[in-house]
């Protein structure tokens with residue numbers, strides 16, 4: 001950030017109020033305009049990020065027509081400007097109408113300086129976020145990490161690691177929950193690798209029925225089985241000299257795990273019904289949302305295959321753990337779908353943005369993408385409201401903080417657990433809990449445990 005003060009334009013015809021606001025905002029470079037002409041001149045010349053405005057301006061100081069006209073002109077000159085309408089007590093209706101025309105917020109006169117200060121600050125924050133987002137989109141259009149949007153240190157580290165391992169031929173395992181961007185990163189890895197001009201072939205082990213998966217992977221010769229009317233190359237072979245992406249590798253059936261392992265050791269494939277070993281050179285990238293070590297311990301995933309696949313392991317953090325990314329991605333998807341749906345200038349309301357920041361996003365970036373797409377389509381006005389997001393606003397169960405309640409809960413759980421462990425034997429349960437039998441009876445009574 002430069003040391004220059006941020007510019008704030010105040011549109012107000014009352015000289016007394018002009019002075020008061022100027023004084024309120026001495027931390028900013030304040031520009032003042034009393035009418036349309038000077039307001040628009042300031043906007044053209046200084047492009048202030050935030051504007052506060054009175055609606056009643058000459059030649060219609062008692063109505064709002066002039067205010068509305070100026071508001072619309074500013075937004076058509078500089079659509080990202082955040083305009084805060086200062087309205088009198090009686091003009092709530094006009095203030096709401098101003099929001100409908102694209103104003104960012106309204107604030108009632110007489111102004112509470114502290115509140116207004118916060119609203120203005122938040123408007124700058126939002127505006128900066130949007131500008132950042134735009135800049136990032138421009139940079140990213142040219143970079144191989146295209147499509148990976150983040151400002152979170154953890155996620156940026158993931159990107160750096162992808163860049164680091166891309167030039168090597170090591171097999172890479174991407175671990176992350178659904179929607180965290182595993183496929184996006186796998187493609188970026190390929191684009192950054194020396195194999196970028198060759199094919200990127202992907203197969204989703206969870207989406208293909210077991211009996212088809214083998215021929216998808218290894219291909220088959222004509223006549224290998226009923227229906228094999230002509231020769232068909234497998235995905236591994238098709239990826240020769242390129243990158244082969246095994247998505248949801250945790251779902252690979254045991255029999256195919258053995259076959260894949262053999263391929264990784266020998267680097268040759270044999271088509272089904274064929275007798276030739278065909279050498280194939282591919283870089284392997286795989287992904288899963290499952291815990292493969294646990295699967296291996298449970299005997300559902302071959303440990304030797306796990307080690308072959310995981311020369312480099314990259315953990316992708318869930319969206320909820322990425323600091324600030326929710327709002328950033330929301331703006332990114334909003335811009336994308338605004339353009340697609342022909343709704344330029346559509347923006348988030350403050351409530352919508354607050355909800356986006358607090359939502360846990362269990363479906364990660366994919367969920368975010370769907371939610372914003374829907375919201376852009378559903379939004380009626382120039383703003384996307386919290387309602388348009390269609391997220392449940394129910395707060396997750398509040399954890400009790402009352403000590404008695406916590407103790408009660410713990411007591412109840414311990415008694416139930418002890419009784420279950422000894423199959424209802426009172427004497428043994430009392431012993432486990434370290435209390436006398438009468439005390440246990442008391443507790444069972446109190447918690448209505450039979």
Ligand SMILES: Nc1ncnc2c1ncn2[C@@H]1O[C@H](COP(=O)(O)OP(=O)(O)OP(=O)(O)O)[C@@H](O)[C@H]1O
Nearest residue numbers: 147148149150177178179180181182183184365366
């Ligand atoms: N950091 C990001 N920036 C921008 N878009 C992203 C980012 N991460 C993911 N996406 C987008 O989110 C969607 C889901 O990403 P992707 O398919 O890579 O996730 P995944 O982990 O493979 O999900 P799944 O487990 O559902 O297959 C895609 O449309 C992708 O373009």
Ligand SMILES: [Mg+2]
Nearest residue numbers: 179182183247
């Ligand atoms: Mg995927």
